[in-house]
Each structure stands twice: as C-alpha cells, then as structure tokens.
Amino acid sequence: MLILISCLSFFISALVLVVLRIFQPEARYTWLVAVSGATVGLLSVFFWLGYLPFELSVQNWQSFTSNSLLFTGDAISFPFALCIAALTLSILLTAVTQPVYINTTLWAGVLALAGVGILAVTANNPLTLLLVWALLDLTELIIHLSSVSGAKNNEKVVISFSTRAFGIGLLLWASLVGVTETNNFIFESISAHSGLILVLAVGLRLGVLPLHLPYATDLNLRRGIGTALRLISSASSLILLGRIPTGILDINTSIFLITLTLIAAGYGSWMWFRSPDDLTGRPYWIISIASLAIISTLSGNPQGAITWGCALILVGGALFLTTVQNNWLNRAMLFGAWSISTFPFSLTASAWLGNLGLFLPFVIIAQAFTAAGFIRHTLRPSGRDTLDAQLGWMKVAYAAGIILLIFIQILLGLIGWEGTMQIRTWLQALSASLLTLGLVWARRRFRIFNPVRAHGVSANNARLESFYNILWSLYHLLSRISKGVTQILEGEGGLMWSLLFLILFISIIST
C-alpha cells in the first residue's frame, strides 16, 4: 500500500499538471502543485522506513500460468526509491532558475517518470521488472523522438532503444534459463549462470557491456527532464544488480566480464575526467559509475551496486542540476567527492566488500578518475549565471534543491541499508582519494589531462565502430543468403520446390 501511495502521489500530481495545462494554461501556481506533489512523494517514501519490508502483489496476473506481479519495499529498493523521490523534488526546486520553468508538461513528465521509477526499483520478480522496463523504454523512445530533430539524432534514439530492448531480451532469457534450472520465475532462485546473464542485461542497457554510448551527447533534453530520464532509467537497471543473491557470483566465475567492465570503467572515467562540461560528459559519468556498480556485483558484493546506484543519482543529480554559480553551494557539492570516495561512513562505504583480487588497483584508478572528474566539473565556474541575480524565493528554492540531494547522501551513508557504516575498506578509499587529489593537482599541469573539445568527445566513439561494422557485414551476408532462398521459393520454380519438400516430408514420415 505504501508503494502505491508514493507512486500515486507522483502520478496524480502529473495528472493535475496536465489537466491544468489543458484547462488553465495561464495558471501561475503549477510549480507549487508540482513541488507539493513531489514533497508528498518524498515524505511518503520516508514513511517506508517504519514498515520495511512490505509487499504489494497482483496474484494470477495471467490465467494460464502462476505468474504474479510483485513490488517490494525492502533494504534494496528503499534507498533507490528515496534517491528517485529526492531527485524529482530537486529537479522541480532547481527548475525555478531555468528559462523554461513555465513548461508544465515537462514537470508532469518528470513526476510521471518518478512514479514509474519507483515502480521499477520496487519490482521484485523478473516479470514485474520486464513490464516496468518496457514502460520506461517506450516512454523514453516517444519523448526523444518527439523532441529531437535531424537524421543523426533520430538514429541515435533508435539505436539507444534497440540496445535497451535487447537488454530486456537478456533479462527474459536469464529468467527462462532460471525456469529450466529451478522451475521458478523469481530472483531468489537464480543460478550463477542466470546471474551472469542478468549482469550482461544491465551492462547492455547502461552501455557498459559491450562498451557503447546508449545516449547521444547532443540531444535536446539536457537539464531537468533529461537528467530525470538518464538517472531514473539508470537506477531502474541498476536495481537488478542488487536483486542478484549474494554469493552466487564471484571473481572466479566472471573474470572475463570483470575485464570487459574494467575497460568500460577506464574509458568512461577517462572521458568523464576530460569532457569539456558536465552535460557533455553525462553519458560517461553513467558508464563509469555503472561499471563500478557492475564490478561490485561481479566481485560477489551486490550491495555495492546499490551504493553506486545511489551515488549515480544523488551525486550526479546535484552536479547536473547546477545551472547557476554560487561559491557556497559549489563547496557544499564537493561533499559528493566524499560520497564516492568509499571512505568509512560515506555513501559508498560498502562498495568494495567483495573480493576484487588483482583487479583492485585498476578499479581504484577508474574510481579516482571519476572522482577527479566530478571535482573538476563542480569547481568549473565558467558559463553559468550567478545565483545572486535571482529573486529571493528562487535563491532559497534553488539552494534547497541542491542541498536536499547532499543531505540524502549523508543520510543514506548512515542509515541507508544494513552494514552502511563499514570501516573495512579504508585502505582502498585512502588510495583512491590520494590518487584523486593527485589527478586534481595534475590536471592543469599536464597537457594530457586537459579537457577535450566538445566535438572531440564523440569522435572517440568512432573507434568502437569497427566492431559494429563486422556485425553489419555479417548481416549483409545473411541478407544475401535470404534473398537467394526467397528467390528460389517465390520464383517460377517455387511450386516445384515446395512439392519436392512435400515428397521428402512424406518419405521421412513413412520411414
């Protein structure tokens, strides 16, 4: 019931905004309606704490199988739900400084996305997650297709949708493999084999396995709904890692996948560190943090994926929503660097509890580049208006939006889940932090660390294209074979071929 209350508060607010847009397009209180709805949503998620764990299920979803829909509020879904609710409120609070702040349709979109996002993170069986993923993907497809222009951007949207759809296929495949092995269609009973396929599904949706950029860097949707789409959709994928039972995956069963993920983490963090601005680098932020989450899971610590998932939304959200310059807020945002440092009592304190073996140094390097990139983008003052130019209430609302995300980082670091206050990985945290400080220091002193130009960010992707060209050639080969078969069967002699098959069929059966 609590899940329904939280989701409905977002959905109803979105609906009210749409109704206002239609019947009272000049209404000046739409922002208040949106913020009120998001506040109720956030508070309702806080209430979960007193009742965890709890369930919401729809039995006999289908008449001819025993499949049911299951949503669960538990230690895995609660932090994600809290992050999504906080991000939504933060987006609406910081929207006051943006020129499009009268656009109620976008706010309705953000609120609806939050509702779907909460459904996604509470989904506790493959069927439920499949349905919510599909809903998110179709929504994202339609939003993007209706907002981008130009052949290249449209193509990127279609490619992004197709990779995510293949991710859905992998989740389905993993679940059906689970059915063959354990005769159950639930997360609790999946095998190591299915677990690896689930990791692949998440990797594919987030652009990590194989490494690719699922989202274009130059799509129109930048701040606000763009941030909501990117981060909520990533959280809906990362939740799956948290659902993989602890202990079924370890470093020995997944060396190959860890290697591939490390490459993605290295590439993502390097590009993030060198990207010219935070929004251009946002796809790389997602790739690098998602890679770290996947590595945590593959090292036998699925809980690590939850910590990185929360960091992705809260730390990234605060940065991507920053549109105006204020020194105090910038300093406060540096708390995000602490959150991703993996130090004891930080948000990611339990990130590296698994066994990373010889991969540990490389993971620390990727983590350090990500953190250094975050510090660089946080302290970059150019190109932003100052907060002082805004009206008084706007300053307060805007600052509250950013501080809310920082507050949730602190809160989740202390009470987010069991075993938050870890002190076991302080040495890794120290190494990563020292390296981060070194990179921040070296950034202006070594040319190699200089930011690349905006157009150079996408140029590097061309290196990945050779792999896709091979697939394309294979496709053309298959196409030629298919054309040959079709010409034979649909041509003048097709009937004779069919009858020949018929005779063969009869002779096979009769023997």
Added chain:
Amino acid sequence: MSSPILWIALPFTVGTFILLFINEKYATWIGGTLCALLSLTAFFIPIDTALLLGTLSIKIAPAVQFFGRSFELNTADGALLTIIYGVATLWFFGAQVSGTATRFVSLGLMIISLLTASLAVEPFLYAALLLEVAAMLVIPLLLPTTQKANQGVARFLIYQTLAMPFILFSGWLLAGVEASPTNIGSTTLSGTMLSIGFAFLFSVFPFYNWIPSLMEENSPYASGFLLWALPTFTTIFALGFLDRYTWLRTSPQLINALQFTGVFMVASGGIFASLQKHIGRIFAYATIAETGLILLAFSIQNIDIVILTISILLVRGIELPTWALALSILKQNSNSLKFSDLQGFFRKFPIATISLIIVHLSMLGFPLLAGFPTRLAIWQLMANISPTLLIWLFMGAMGLLIAAVRTLAVFVMTDEESNWKLNEGWVQITMLGLGVSGLFILGLLPQALNPLLKHLPALFERLSQ
C-alpha cells in the same frame, strides 16, 4: 430463431445485399454494426437457453438442418462467436481505407459466415469444403475484377486447394482407425495425410512462400484480413481434430512434429523478417512466426491448451487489423511499402507509424503489450521441455525485433527539418487508437480476457481434461 441462421445465414445474406445494392459509403457502417451486434448478442444471450424478458421468452435454438447436413452452434460456441464477430467489427470499421470497401465488407461478411459454418457443420469433415469455398471467395476480395491473378494469389489458391484431398482422405481413413485403433498402418497413414493437409492449410515451411508475395503485390488490408481469417478458423478446425481423436493428441510423433515445425516457423519467420526491406513482407513474416506459435501451443500437453491457443488468436485479431490499417494508410500515401519510399514518414503520419511499430513489438512479444503474456507462457513451457527449442524461439523474436528497429529507423530518417503533421483521418486515428489501446490493456492486464476465455474449455471438453 436459430443460432446458425443468426450467425451464418444473416451475415451471408447481408453481405450479398451489400455487394449488389449498397455503395461504399454505407457498406463499412452496415458491416461493422452488424458484426458488433452479432458479437454482443453472442456474449449476452446464451444459445439454447430460455431468456425471460418480462412475459416474453426468447430462446435461440442451437441447430438447423440443411440438405441433410446439420449446422449446430451451442452454448459453448458463444464465446468463440463473440471473439470472431468482435474482431470482424474491427476489420469492417477500418475497411474505409482499403479503397474497395463495398467488396471488402460484402465478401468479408460472406467469408466470415462460411468460416463460421465450418465450425458448425456436422459431420465436421465438411468443414474442409467450407474452408475451400471461403478461400475461393478471397480471390475477388484480393483482386479487382479487371486484374489478372498474380503469383501470390495463385499460389494461395493452389496450396489451399491441395489441402482438401489430404484432409478428406484422412477423414475417410480416420473412420477406419476409430473402428480398429490397433491397426498401426492405417493410423500412420491417416496421421500423415492429416498432417500434410494441415501443413497446406497453415502454410508451414516451405508452403508459406505465397504470403510475402501476396503482401507485396496486393492490398495490405485485404491480405491482412485473409491472414487473420483463414488461420483462425483452421486453428479451431485443428483443435476439433485434436479434441475428437485421443490417439492423435497423445501421439509423440505428432507432438514432435508440431514442436519442430512451430519452432522452425517462428525462427525462420523472425530471421527472414529481419532481412526484408519491404514493410508488407515484414508483416507477412511476422504472421508466419505467429502461426508457428499456434502450432507450438498445440504441442503443449496441458489443460490450458485451448485457452492459450484462443488467447493467441484473440490477440492476433487485434494486432493484424491495426497493423494492416497502418500499412494501408502508408501505402495510400507513398509509391510502395519499400524502405526507400517511407523515409521520414514518422513526422507526416505519426499515428500510423507509431501504431505500426507498437503492433510489431507486440507480435514479437515485447513486454507490456498484448502479445507478451501468451508468448511468455509458451516460452516458460518450452523452457521446461527443451532449452534448445527456447534458443530458436528467441532467435525468432530477436529477428522480429531487428525488423522493428529497422522499420523505425527508416520512419524517422530525414535530413530536412520537417514539421509535424497529422495526415491521418479521424476514423483512422480512432481505429488505430482503439487497436493500440487494446494491445496495452491486454498486455498489462491479461486477465481482462477471462470473461471471454472461461467458457472456451467447454468447447473442446476432452482437450481441456
């Protein structure tokens, strides 16, 4: 009033009347409204049960004799009639775009009534003849009177006609098998004959080569209607055989053959669809893959076989009219349905293109859409039987996904900064909207079908035990 007169003779007569006297403008409304009324009647008024309205007692008699043959539609047939005439309503209301609404509606009504007669006729082997007559009526539906039969149409008729001798011969043999079930020779022979007959009727590989040709050469709407109507009634006809003959439904050879053929059709349909550059042909291969799915449903040794099979047919009854309608709208506004002629259509016909993609996704089993629940059930059952079969089923679904993505990429491919336009008419938008909404509703809440499906097992009692 008897049920065969209401659901067979009446639509046939109205169809003839429309063909002779009614112009195109009213044909759609008359045909659509009649089918809607017949569907609602079948749903609300039970056959062979007295219904008291105050002092008035209404009873629809179940049978009628015609030239020594009996036509029977019982209480159990009510749900099936609701589905058939409900789907026919969608087809006829959407016929406005077909360009030949008078002929489409009139011949369509006659075909539906003949096919319904095939369900009702006793002895049931006469159904094969009625199916053949319906197949012959499809020819004028597909071709204008002045046009010569093209390759797809000719092959369709050849294969449907070839099916008849096999089915009738097997029926004659089956009478002998019933008398002496231990005679393995005649059992094998009758089983083989029956399988070949149904292979032609269902157009299994390699007899499906007429379907892509048909979709390429003829009106997509009329061809789509054919691809819905005949396989639907053939499926019910085949369920009748399985229900009647115990040795047939328990035969391991038949089950293996059905699984092999079904999987081959799903996989080949999906793979071939992914390699096409004509969206009509993609539609054709998607229907082929779905027919494969029906064959797989037949092979399931489960009490839910009837509900599962009819669910596939019901969902197909929403998917095909919507897809065919979208194809017709696009064809009327472009030179052909080739990829090269459809670039940038997303901004010119947003409702038609997005509906087409959603139906396509539903037919591959994309979650949240109506095609998903039935496919999920089949995938789960197949996962328990053989993981190898599952791999091939997945390859088919992935092939269809590639085809959907390629089609979408073509629709949105435009260099010019073209503005959004809504070129579809309001009837078209309504029909497409209804179809797509139906797909989402049944995808999210498949149990919404329960009121219709719960009576179906009574239709095939032995299969459902």
